[in-house]
Amino acid sequence: MTQLQQLETKIRKALPRLQEMVSKGTILGMHNYYKHHIYLSDVLEWLGKVEYHSVTVYGTFTRTDKLQGQTKWDLSKPLLKDQPKEVIEYLNNLVSLQ
Numbered sequence: 832m833t834q835l836q837q838l839e840t841k842i843r844k845a846l847p848r849l850q851e852m853v854s855k856g857t858i859l860g861m862h863n864y865y866k867h868h869i870y871l872s873d874v875l876e877w878l879g880k881v882e883y884h885s886v887t888v889y890g891t892f893t894r895t896d897k898l899q900g901q902t903k904w905d906l907s908k909p910l911l912k913d914q915p916k917e918v919i920e921y922l923n924n925l926v927s928l929q
């Protein structure tokens with residue numbers, strides 16, 4: 832399981848509305864379903880439900896916990912899956928630090 836898949840699983844578990852399947856339509860009489868995409872707003876909602884170390888949000892997401900450096904969200908890309916690998920890894924490890 833990739834870092835992104837692990838993070839999406841954690842977020843979907845905390846936000847059950849994201850577990851619902853949505854129909855993309857019918858192709859040859861069969862329904863085609865997919866899960867909701869996870870947006871940055873969903874990540875912020877999820878962060879409000881979990882305990883984590885010191886984090887500051889300023890249009891970019893700067894980490895100030897035990898990990899070194901900074902991780903910046905690309906706010907021009909609203910989907911979690913389109914964020915830099917470092918953001919996915921950071922968020923995935925954020926809850927693991929508890």
